[in-house]
Amino acid sequence: MGERGTGRRISAVRALHTHLSTPSGAPQLYDLAADWEDDEVPEREVLPEPIAGHGYLIDAASRLMSENAARALTTWAEELHAVGSCLVITGSPRDWRGDSRFEIGAVRPDAVQVARNHLAHAGSHAQAGWLQTDVQRAATRGLLRQSVPDRTVGILSDLITRTVSPGDATAIAGRLRNIDPGRLARAAEHKERPADSPEYQQGLRELRRIREEVLLWTNFLEEKLAGSGTRGPDRMMLLAAAYLEGAPLELCIKAATAFGSRDEALARRYREGRSPRRRLADVGVDTADDTAAFHSRPGFALSAIRTDWHHWADEREETRDWLACITAPDGIAKDWAEQIGSRLLDLSITAVESPFFPILDTWTATSPDEQRLRIVTTLITRAAETEELARAAHKQLLDWATKGHPHRRLVVAQACSGRYGMRWPHMAFVRLRHILALDDEAARIAAGALSTHAAASTDGLQRVVDTVETWFERYPTHLAGPRAFLALTDPTHSVLDTVMSAAQAAPAIRDFLINGWMQTLRQPDVRDHAHQILLGWARAAHEGRLNRTTTFGILTDVRNAHTPLDAMSRFLYGSPDQDDKALIEARFALANLRACNHTQCSEPHCPLKEAVGPLPDTSTAGGTGESPS
Incomplete structure (x- = not known):
């Protein structure tokens, strides 16, 4: 357990590898997604079976770990330990609510050593030497000292401070790898010239530039954005170019002038003094090709x-409003x-008062088109996959799913049918249940997502079947169960072939179909849809696409369970010796069908064939009262 930046994840992976490694081979390590809601407990059935040599890692920082969840995972960990397997849970001290005896505090490693190890592992030994603090030791090769010491060894020894996190140290090391050793060597050579020489000044400037490049231009930006001489127009020019990197300069200039009030006095400030292009160049933007670029300053x-x-x-509020304005459906950007x-999204990983989710709220509230909804879906999926934003992203999707806003419902449905649903199927199903409460485009996407998941694999089918059965049991009046069931049994989708094949081999799937039909037929809101699916079953069986015995066997059981075998059942379905004219007429009326005199019936024993004259008007009995056709 430790705060972000203490190297808790890499320490956990190393602990698993060390604990489970054997002379016969390396262990198999798995990263388990915390696929349960904050108030839920991970069910034992969804956790992997204990297998020797398998190690599992769960990131508790991405989900709220309740006491019950902690106990359930502890019990599972004991099962794993008994067979030579292992579980490690990472998170901050606030995330673990289980037995404190199992806590191991993460100790922040030396950031400089982390960076040097990273560089050495990547084969960048020269760059690793730049961070060396003991220059005398670095200049030694074996037992002999170099005759000419390397000027670059230790030249950046103060680049990484002890307070830098291991993750940031690794990122700095990655940028150091991109620095040409020859470039640094020339700067170091110039720096050894007399202090009053042009070469010395050139060396200092180049070293300063290298440090800025590796540290992402911190000092330069402090001067331009936070110094005492910072000008509002300059700041907005830089901010517009940063958000719109790669855009035409004219677009960046227009975006900058849209910040804040649009009165004439503010607009005049951008027309006075230096030209907008000069302002952009002065704050570090490359303007040579008429686009906002930062080729000379990566990152x-x-x-x-x-x-x-x-x-x-x-x-910050004005900045959010500005971004919402320029990205509106009629915005200039x-x-x-x-x-x-x-x-x-990248900003919100570390920012206070994250602007990411408020902007997504704005984008989905202003009549977005399909492209904008796709963008929001992609972004919120990325947020769920980002440790620092995962909790907020899961909560946002659940909140959108429970509300009736059509555009946000579409985003949730699309996310749950994509990468989000594949990584967190259980949480996706919870959100899809809320989506299926209404009959709209989002519900159709949600139904398709369930069908696709069920058709993908045997495990996927079983997971969907178990989920829908749970919905029928826990939410008997909710429409999610019937709509999901009808999606699984729709003959126009290939998933029905999978379901019917499974029903022939597994009685549990057959029972699911029978119970599902019973529950669905009780819901008047899906009556028409259910009727169309039943007709589809009949046609599919008639055409040979479905096994007739299985299909009509299931429907017979549904009929027997759905309709009591009493006088009304015999009245509706009849028997060979009771199909007289009056009974058939009553069935037409009860079914709200057009009456027919059957004078053209080809059956020799039709009870209505001998009828004299047309049948009486059945409108009073519930029929249409239309004349015979």
Whole structure:
């Protein structure tokens, strides 16, 4: 257990590997998604069976770990331990609510050593030497000292401080790998010249630039965005270019002028003094090809966004409003919404007062088109896959699913039918249950998602069947169960072939179909849909696509269970010796069908064939009262 940045995950993986490794081979390690709601307990049936040599890792930081959930996982861990398997749960001290005896505190490793190890493992030994703090030791090769010491060894020894997290140290090391050793060597050589020489100044500038590049231009941005001479137009020019990197300069300039009030006085500030292009160049934007670029400063854009959000806390609301304005359906940067959303997601990983979810709320509330809904779906799925935003993303999807907003319901349905549903099927099904409460496009997507999941594998079919059965049991008046059942039994979808084949081999699936029909036929809101599915079954059996014996056997059991075998049953279904004219007439009336005199019936024993004249008007008995056709 430890705070973010203490290296808890890599420590957990190493612990699993060390504990389970044997001379016969390395263990198999699995990352388990915490696929349960905050108030739920992971069921034993969904947890893997204990197998020797298998290790499992669960990130508790992505879900709320209740006491009951902690106890259930502890019990499962004991089963794993008994067969030579293992479970490790990572999270902060606040995330674990189980037995404190199992807690092991994560100790933050030396950030400099983490970076050097990362570089050495990647084969970048020269860059690892730049971070070396003991220069004398680094200059030694075996028992002999180099005749000419390497000037670059230890030259960046103060680049990473002890307070840097292991993750950030690894990221810095990754950027160090992109620095050409020859470039740093030339800068180091120039720095050894006399202090008053041009070469010395050139070396200092190049070293400073390398440090800025590796540290994502922190000092430069502090000066441009937080210094005493910071000008509002300059700041907005940089911010617009950072969010719209790659866009035409004209678009960035228009976006910058849209910030805040649109009165004439503010607009005049952008027309006075330096030109907008000069302003962009002065704040670090490459403007040579008429697009906002940062080729000379890799990583500059996101670093600028983070620095601005951190320093200008009193304008965060205005910044959100500005982003919502320029990305509105009629906004000047509407075509750049996906990139802006992606940068807001990256910003929100560490930002206070995260702007990411409020912007998604705005985008889904303003009549978005299909493209915008696709963007929101992609972004919120990415957020759920991001440790720092996972809890908020799961909660947001659940909140949207329970509300009646049509666009947000579509986002939830699309997310649950995509990567989100594949990674967290249980949580996706919970959200789909809420979506299926209404009859709209989102519900149709949700039904399709369940069908697709069931058709994908045997385990998927069983998971969906168990879920729908649970819905029937726990929510008998809710429409999610019937609508999901009708999606699984729709003859126009290939999943029905899978279900019917399983029903022939597994009595439990057959029982599910019988019970599902009984529950569904009780719901008047799906009566027409159920009738169409029944007709589809009849046609499929007639055409040979469904096994007749299985199909009509199931429907016979449904009929027998759905209709009591009493006088009314005999009245409706009849028997060979009781099909007289009056009874058939009554059935026509009860079925609300057009009356027929049967004078053209080819059956020689038809009880109505000898009828004289037309049948009486059946409208008073519930028929249509129409004349014979």
